[in-house]
Amino acid sequence: MTLPAGRHVIWHTLARHMLLASVVAVVISALVTLGGWRFAEDDARRRVESVARQVAATVLVPMTEQNFVRLDGVGRGHLRDHVSPFLESGTVQRIKVFRVDGDLATVVFSDEPRVEGLSGRQDSQLATSLDPGEVLVRPVPVDAEHRYETGLAGSRLEVFLGFRDAGDNDMRLELYLPVDVPGTTRHAVLVLLPTVLIGLVLLTAATVPLSVTLARRMERDRAEQRASREYGLAAAELARRDVARRLHDGVIPNLAGVGLLLQGVRSAADRQSGSTSDHGWSRRRDLLDRAQNLLAGEVRELRTLLTELLPDEPVGRDFAGALSDLAARIRQGETTGPAPAVDIDVSGIGHLGEQPAVILHRVAGELLRNAFRHAQARTVRIRVAAVGTGPGAAVELTVTDDGVGFDPSRIRRPGHIGLRLVRRLIEDEGGRFVVISEPGAGTAVTVSVRDPALRSPSD
Template identity: 45%
Template sequence: MVRATLLRLATASVLAAALLSALVTVGVWRIGEAEGERTAQRVSTQVAAAVLVSLAGRDFTDPARVDRPALLADLAPFLDSGMIYRIKVWAIRGEAAWVAFSDEQRYEATSRPFDPGLARRLDAGEVVVFGVRDDAEHRYESDRADGLREVFIGFRDAVGNPARLEVYVPVDVDGTVRYAMVVLLPLALLGVALLATAMLPLAVALGRRIDRDRREREDALHYGLAAAELARRELAHELHDGVIPGLASAGLLLDAAATVGPPRSATLVADARARIRDDIRQLRSLLSGLTSSCAGPAEALGRLVAGMQGGPRIDLEIADGPEIGDGAVTLLHRVTGEVLRNAVTHSGASHVRVRIHVRDGLVHAVVADDGGGFDPAAPARPGHIGLLLVRRAVEDAGGTIAIRTGAGTGTEVEITLPATMSGSPSGSVSGPPPGGGSGR
């Protein structure tokens, strides 16, 4: 599971890196486009500030009055330095706009329909930026259209007619994107790598915990199956060696009584009745062990302690107090029995003390021994998961369990349960009967 968890972490990290790279690329490209527009606006505004006074003093409605050499001389510093790539001056004539001047003379006298939307924006003083389209109007710029932005600035010529200054400004969007990617993408990927590295210990711990929980579940299942099989065998043994022979012998006595006369028959019947009473008492004892909630805590736990005599001395103390519900008695019998079996079987103790009392609606059960102690944080050994089952059963019932132990200092397990629970608790411990042993 640790390997699978690490593989999932690596896969998630790669996917996160790919997604982040895509987002960074899109973001950087948009930044590059926006930076290209800002550059085009800034350059065209500088050019306009330098040449608009000269342009506004000329009449562009009459081609004969356009002094082309003078205009080229005014614009030469911007064109020669590469600050701008192309410039056009549009004059408005009725429903059409035509090129009155351009550094590319082949554009002059060409026209296009009047654009009222563009006119409103320019008349409002807006500087309008467009990308260069691949069409006849831009036929001499289309070979480097990706590196150009066309900017329109409105003005009026010497006779008051509306005119448009169109400036083509070189922009390096690709270079801006590449530079930003070189700077930002490694940082983004480094962030993902650092995050994955920081999560690595957590992923390993989580994988190990999942492995441990899975093993505990498997052990719990095997333990439950083994405990059920052991209980079944114990019950079968009791019935086979005790109840069934007694009933069979009672049947034989009754058969014999039917073939003999008084007073011999009366003796045989009385003997059969005695055997049947013994078998009934034995069956009730077995039934009582299976349904401990039918008895109070003192009786149920008293039988439990009596069945464990022969090892360390066990003292049972049950304080007088409010009545405990059948569900609480059942679970208390099972979890206390499991802890007590652990102490008797595994602790090496000479004395075990069990104390039960009820306070504030809670049942407190303390099992303390003077044995060798153990490490409660250590994983349970295979087949030794009694305390794990106890903990789960208690927590499922809304209770708590506290373990205080240490090497050579003995062990004290305190279990707290609600004094009233409806029915049999779902988280009950299915352990073997006394003498089976469960292990910690």
Template identity: 30%
Template sequence: MSTADEARETAGSPRALAQFVLSGLVAVALLGLAAVEVMRRSGTQEAVREAKQVTRLAGDGIVAPRVNRALLSGDPDAIRSMDVMVHRSVLGGSVVRVKLWRPDGRIVYSDEHRLIGQRFEIGAEEREALEHQTVDAEVSDLTEPENRYERREKKLLEVYLGIRGTEGSPLLFEAYNRFSSVSASGRRLWLVFAPALIGAMLLLEAAQVPLAWSLLRRLRRGQREREELLQRALDAAENERSRIARDLHDGTVQQLAGVSFTLAAAADKLERRGQEEEAGLVEQAADETRRSVRELRTLLVDLYPPTLHQQGLAAALADLLAPLASRGLVTDLRADPALRLPENAERVMFRAAQEALRNVVKHADAERVDVAVDRRNGSVALTVADDGRGGAAPGEVDGHFGLRIVQDLARDAGGEFRLEHRPEGGTLFRFEVPAS
């Protein structure tokens, strides 16, 4: 690798590496947000499970042993005794309200005494917990009448548990927890793991940067090697075409030209002798030989167009259109005569134009063909438009050998090739490659 190549490769790499790092950071951020959300939900669920466990301990261990006949009948002394225990061991912290329900919906105890003795409807989930002695939780609906004294709280988690009193009577114990406390507990849980997770993801991203740099350098070297290989292949093909054209011109063409002159002289000699029939046959052979010479010279131009290398693409395209004009087609060329492109770009543009015009002559049955070359935004585009019945359909490129070659030329040169039908009739051939 030369110093110049190394410099070009190094100069082009930082931008691509920066794009990789930025995209990696965005991916890490998105994954981090997703992971944090998952951990937040998991933390909240764990906090709810903890609230259920605390409620079960309070219901079974503190409240149930003190539910007796006196409390169920509304005895003030029993209510005061329960108040002391509830305020000392249950309320405080996150728990702001407790309620004790009978199966008929009557509240037999609450730290809010105004609720004692009132009857409300028990929901299906609460009744299931009451009947099966299970514990469950949900966000409280503070619009319900039994929750009217808790409306000053913004959001509550209602945990309900089925218990049995000292005499075996089924009851529903409810503890109302501040949801902010539950969320804070869940947040503390996921905050323990979040820094380690995010740090690990950032370390992984940092570890990928040297690998990305190495891969980028390797890809650029591979791309440069492919470009050099393509250039060598094009140069070899061009040299081979030049050699074949030179051999044909210096050998076969000159020999056939000499044969045509000899036949013409023989025809004149036979005619002077009065052998007109034989003279006509020899003259016909001379004409066929001259026609073959013209066709070979046309082929030489196709193989190695001298005007392309000497006068540029516009002049070479004009030479390509000349035979079509002699066939009666109306031709129009729009190309800047002063336009000069790199040799490789001119070569592939000329080959593409050859195939496009060959397709027009063979398949289009056209009366007019327009050729244009435009250079803009770092690329050069060749368009060939005809008014014929159409050659290959846009989706049938693979079935035409010449068009497949054009497609390969475009791909190898880093450009694009498109073939489509024109709304007004005919076919539009567009071939675009980088101008540098």
């Protein structure tokens, strides 16, 4: 079912409006999710740092009373009593205490006995003494050194605090604290996203009337432009027909009559003179001959112009024949020396719609004139092909020459006014205009216009 033009514009506008709103909603949802994730990460670091300070306030005092180089079973039991409540409540997933000697760190105490005694080199941040109260928060690396932590449930961050034990050894307390960045992100998104999307829905609904109004206005402007172009084409066609009628009914017959009068005057004067020795009459007769020949030539030119202004048949019925006739007329009128050969290929196309055919016929004429006047070509090829089928079908015309070529970037300089007019005509019709050329390499100009009425030769 075909909708009326007004309803089609409204539905098309609403569809584009909803599509744009959907795209914006997806983008906003992604941005809110990304923002929620960043917020969750920052919140996790702040919370972990706060919890680490609270744990340190409880366990660092008994740790500073121990000499971890000589730590015995009693001291280990005493430390485990202080850290067990945090481990059992899940506030802390793992505790490690290691001694720093330069850039070498050795684990001397942990709730996981298998890691005690392990040594490894530390980076500069951990090897350098941490100031009192300073907290360093990091993601847990995925490596062999942390193999016992990767099996713990959930995700976590590691927190480092520096202290000195009773033996004045440089020590580090390492706490593994659980975090739930995905859960915090979900919570933030569930809180923020509905509010944002509701606001977007309200904004979309509020702007629908404005979009429809603008779309209707643009459609009216386009319709007026199309009507203006059609009126211009019709006016130009009427002007050509009027000129052709005047040439056919008045100017050409009058000029032909003048030619006959000149011929009659010459014949009568010849009979009356009776002698060829009259030098004065001989000169006058030469002038009459020249005037008659000039007049006959102008009459032929006007008849050629008449044929070009007003073709005998619609060009869409036999486009190949119309192009052949056009090339012959232009070759006769535009060339004084050897004329370039013209090769025309209109295979695969039957009848064209008359308006697209007239446009392409005029464009082909302008391109042929350019090729004959300026290209110095040996061969000019014209190719016409169908592009697509149905309502979106188009006719593509390509005119190629092997002449001197030019720089397309300088198409606006004097001498290429015809190409500028062709470009504007094709663009006004919603078609395509492409120029490919370079000095010494010839020129190829391709234009296309829509023709829903295009038929194949078999139709």
